[in-house]
Amino acid sequence: MPTTVPFGSNEKWRINRNIFVLGFAFMVQFTAFHGAANLQSSVNTDEAAGTFTLAAIYFSLILSNVFLPAMVIKWLGCKWTIAISFVAYMPFIAAQFYPHLHTLVPAGMMVGFGGGPLWCAKCTYLSVVAEPYAKLSGVSAEVLVVRFFGLFFMFYQMAQIWGNLVSSTILSSSLGESPSYLNDSLAPKAAALVSNFTAPRPDYGGTCGVNFCSGSGAHENTNLEPPSPLKIQVIAGVYLACMAFAIILVTVGVDSLSRYNSGRQPVAQGKSGLRLLAVTLRQLRHKYQLLLLPVIGYIGAEQAFMAADFTQAFVGCAYGINNIGYVMICFGVFNALAAPVAGAVVKLTGRFPVMVTALILNLCLLSALTLWRPDPDQWLIFFVLAAIWGTADAVWLVQVNALSGILFPGNEEAAYSNFRQWESTGSVLSYATVPYLCVRTRLYILLGFLLLGFSGYTTIELMEYRAKRRHHQERNFELVAEKNEQE
Numbered sequence: 001m002p003t004t005v006p007f008g009s010n011e012k013w014r015i016n017r018n019i020f021v022l023g024f025a026f027m028v029q030f031t032a033f034h035g036a037a038n039l040q041s042s043v044n045t046d047e048a049a050g051t052f053t054l055a056a057i058y059f060s061l062i063l064s065n066v067f068l069p070a071m072v073i074k075w076l077g078c079k080w081t082i083a084i085s086f087v088a089y090m091p092f093i094a095a096q097f098y099p100h101l102h103t104l105v106p107a108g109m110m111v112g113f114g115g116g117p118l119w120c121a122k123c124t125y126l127s128v129v130a131e132p133y134a135k136l137s138g139v140s141a142e143v144l145v146v147r148f149f150g151l152f153f154m155f156y157q158m159a160q161i162w163g164n165l166v167s168s169t170i171l172s173s174s175l176g177e178s179p180s181y182l183n184d185s186l187a188p189k190a191a192a193l194v195s196n197f198t199a200p201r202p203d204y205g206g207t208c209g210v211n212f213c214s215g216s217g218a219h220e221n222t223n224l225e226p227p228s229p230l231k232i233q234v235i236a237g238v239y240l241a242c243m244a245f246a247i248i249l250v251t252v253g254v255d256s257l258s259r260y261n262s263g264r265q266p267v268a269q270g271k272s273g274l275r276l277l278a279v280t281l282r283q284l285r286h287k288y289q290l291l292l293l294p295v296i297g298y299i300g301a302e303q304a305f306m307a308a309d310f311t312q313a314f315v316g317c318a319y320g321i322n323n324i325g326y327v328m329i330c331f332g333v334f335n336a337l338a339a340p341v342a343g344a345v346v347k348l349t350g351r352f353p354v355m356v357t358a359l360i361l362n363l364c365l366l367s368a369l370t371l372w373r374p375d376p377d378q379w380l381i382f383f384v385l386a387a388i389w390g391t392a393d394a395v396w397l398v399q400v401n402a403l404s405g406i407l408f409p410g411n412e413e414a415a416y417s418n419f420r421q422w423e424s425t426g427s428v429l430s431y432a433t434v435p436y437l438c439v440r441t442r443l444y445i446l447l448g449f450l451l452l453g454f455s456g457y458t459t460i461e462l463m464e465y466r467a468k469r470r471h472h473q474e475r476n477f478e479l480v481a482e483k484n485e486q487e
Contacts (some may be wrong), residue, residue: 015129020155023151024155028159041316041434042321045224051431054308058428060108061116065420066421069121069420072121090244123412126148145402145405155336157394166235167324205318210371212317214312295400296453298426300422300426301427308434314382318375331390357395430442
């Protein structure tokens with residue numbers, strides 16, 4: 001049984017501190033992970049090792065979400081689950097020192113096995129601390145959950161900025177490159193003058209972007225040549241240091257959830273491993289959970305498309321591998337800014353108008369990717385597309401995460417476990433098909449997924465609206481009946 005902790009006058013500050021430290025630790029951790037993951041499809045291209053590694057991460061995350069979260073949280077608690085799960089990400093970074101299929105894929109599996117308990121523990125922590133904060137502040141727990149998720153994802157998405165800044169800075173340097181001597185540089189220039197020959201400009205629009213196919217050799221150009229091994233090793237060293245620091249932050253700076261869990265019976269409490277698994281799977285019997293599955297799957301699929309297809313087929317192919325990080329920084333900035341803004345706007349307009357805005361942004365984005373022929377001279381378009389993508393992705397992440405907590409109070413572990421499971425299913429299907437489907441086909445599939453997902457979400461909003469309206473009518477009828485009796 002958790003012990004009751006008397007809350008002092010500074011308890012609101014303490015809860016805020018826990019959320020800030022937790023968000024900052026995730027930012028540092030995923031500075032490393034996102035920075036490495038965004039390069040996988042472009043850097044580790046032998047045997048499609050990078051793409052298959054990303055698929056392995058999300059495949060193991062599916063298994064992890066089914067079997068591990070509730071059990072691990074029961075054993076370790078949310079705080080220590082987060083710290084131990086951070087450790088499971090480190091082999092993936094270490095494998096970049098010797099990047100081959102047989103080292104990268106097992107390391108990627110470790111990330112997935114740590115990711116299930118990690119994200120479930122994080123979501124549970126934010127949802128649970130909202131309840132005592134609501135009692136202390138007078139603000140409803142439902143509003144606070146959205147606010148806390150928005151604040152967390154602001155920190156989390158800033159990881160895209162710092163991770164990609166590290167990778168692009170190092171990739172743009174001359175580390176590991178052979179020095180150029182005067183004779184070596186004069187010889188080709190003299191040969192070019194003698195022959196009066198100008199190399200033809202590659203047809204980026206014909207082989208990159210929507211026309212890119214991983215299995216085709218037609219897209220080979222100098223932009224897709226992998227960087228020197230030394231650059232990758234330096235990047236990996238910096239990322240390993242980041243992960244070690246994130247573990248220390250959680251261990252030292254975050255309070256145990258038992259401080260705020262008194263009088264509250266978690267789903268995982270006192271159940272055997274098989275029964276905990278049953279709780280996670282039983283959640284799928286809920287009609288709201290089933291209707292959420294398509295939009296959750298879309299979130300995973302669109303993030304995978306961004307990390308694999310957009311970085312390789314659009315940015316890497318036409319603009320250069322060394323510019324991937326800079327474009328992804330733009331994605332991260334807008335993602336980080338849009339996360340808290342979306343949470344604040346929901347208080348004014350309600351959830352549905354914000355979600356419709358995200359739908360329109362994604363429809364415009366996917367249409368633009370289908371029609372646009374990327375060219376390095378049109379560099380601004382790469383950044384505009386990344387900015388739109390980051391804004392829409394923030395809305396999906398914050399609102400659907402928060403909705404999972406709002407719709408299933410008391411069943412957070414099972415709800416968030418299902419969220420990660422089906423988000424991972426969308427990601428693994430997207431990553432696994434990269435070597436076999438051209439970008440055009442994958443864009444059409446993503447568009448269909450978007451429309452299906454939004455239809456399921458809209459159905460939930462309609463059902464909730466009708467339920468609240470019916471309850472309001474019943475309440476009014478009771479008041480009228482009570483008034484008539486008094487008369």
